[in-house]
Amino acid sequence: MSKVLMKGNEAIGEGAIRAGCRHFFGYPITPQSELPHYLAKRMPEVGGVFLQAESETSSINMVYGAAGAGCRVLTSSSSPGLSLMQEGISYLVGAELPCVIVNVMRGGPGLGNIAPAQSDYFQAVKGGGHGDYKLIVLAPASVQEIIDLMQVAFDLADRYRTPVMLVGDGILGQMMEPVELADEVTLPAMPAKPWAAGGLRGREKPNIINSLYIVPEQCEKLNQRLFAKYAEIAAKETRWEEYQLADAEIVLTGFGTAARIAKSVVDKARAAGIKAGLIRPITLWPFPSEVYARAAAHAASFLCIEMSMGQMVEDVKLAVNGQRPVHFYGRSGGMVPLAKDVLAELKKVMAGGAE
Template sequence: MSKVLMKGNEAIGEGAIRAGCRHFFGYPITPQSELPHYLAKRMPEVGGVFLQAESETSSINMVYGAAGAGFRTMTSSSSPGISLMQEGISYLVGAELPCVIVNVMRGGPGLGNIAPAQSDYFQSVKGGGHGDYRLIVLAPASVQEIIDLMGLSFGLADQYRTPVMVVGDGILGQMMEPVELDEEVTLPEIPAKPWAAGGLKGRTAPNIINSLYIVPEACEDLNKKLFAKYETITQRETRWEEYRLEDAEIVLTGFGTAARIAKSVVDKARAEGIKAGLIRPITLWPFPSEVYAKAAEQAGQFLCVEMSMGQMVEDVKLAVNGRKPVGFYGRSGGMVPLAKDVFAEVKKLMAGGAQ
């Protein structure tokens, strides 16, 4: 095991390679351009394929082809580019093709700016494309966790035959932190994919990769199959972090960079005698609703911290189900919440009680 200093975007690429990904198709866009730059060098070194497509639309459809052939494959982009991929993502879901999609979020709407944001939460967890579907959505909060979750994302994609999205923000993509890496890379065992369109291989008929169902009953059957799978994922794959939650009277919550800020506020509040705790979702979908419901049995109130105008806060409110008040503090358009301002909000809420 060795410790190296690595930028978040580069860690995404290294984590993917160590997870057995050998096919990347993407298009550079700030603030994730270091990722394709890194993989343009690393993929040939490991016998993989790197292809800079002419657009994000082309990228996601190349992913469709590689995933349909049974390869571990991924793409990455930032907010406007992910918007262009939505139709292809819906096709991947309908065809039950495993792949990984990375979104290093920036300010919006529209072209916005290149500053960090978290305002693609709805797009990620509610389904930005057409049709009834879900994505497994993972949200790392450190460069080390990026490495760890990239391995998990490819494993979950193959296990459940579904696209997995990994979301971060521009801060996480650009920051550098020490990470521990195995000096000798042991690739994971990639499961057999007998459904893939990789030639007859002894079969009498070829495998067909498709998401077109002309007969309504057949399309409904697909949706029922997908949602049965989503229920299994919800039961087995929900992940979160709890911090100083045992006796918390106010529970802060956030994901990614916002959760790191909130965690520092929890420590500041504890130092001043305020019993604060933190819930950090690691899976944004499936959302860890049960841990919020359990915390609501004891805590007096919640405060959701986001780099947006308020998106995850809606899922927190649904989880708490009206039993306790849920406050919100957010900055948008690339602005980042400051710990001192979040702490001021905590003190204001505590002074007012559960109003």
């Protein structure tokens, strides 16, 4: 093992390669452009394919083709670009095709700016495209965790035949941290994909990749099969981090960069004699609702920290289910919460002055 300094966007690419991904289709957009730039060099080095598409719409449909052929395939973009991919993502879900999609979020709505944000939470976890569907959504909080979760993302995609989305923000994509990497890149064992399109291969009939179901009864059966799969994913694949939670009287919660800020606030609060704790969802879907319900048995209140106007807070409220008050503090449009301001909000909540 070697320890190297890597930028978050580059770690996404290296993590994908080490997870066995050999196909990337994408389009540059700040603040994730270092990722395709990195893979433009690395993919040829490992015998892979890098293709810069003419648009995000094109790239997601290229992903559809590669995934349908049984390849491990990646695409990436940032907020407005993800909006352009939504129809293709819905097609991927309908055809039950595994792939990994990365969103390094920026300020919005509209073109917004290139500053970090978390305001695409609804788009990721509620299904940004048409139809009844869900994505597995992973939210790393460090560059090392990016490396680790890329392997998880591809494995989950193949295991459940579903797109997996990894979300970060401009800070996570741009910052540099030391990461541990194996000295040699070895291709992991790949699962068999007997459903993939790639010729007859001894079969009487070819495999057909399709998301068109003209007969309503058949389309309903697809939806029922998908949601049975989602129930299995929720039961087996929910991930989160707990920090100082056991005796916490106030629980901070957030994901990604916001969770890093919240964790530092927990330490500051503890130093001031306040029993604070943290829940950090690692899977935004499936959402770790049970840990919030358990924490509500001893915590007096919750404070959700986001780099948005408040989106994950709705899922926190659903998880707490009215047992305790859930408060919110956020910055939007590319602004980042400061630890001192979050600590002030925490003290206000403890004093009963926050709404």
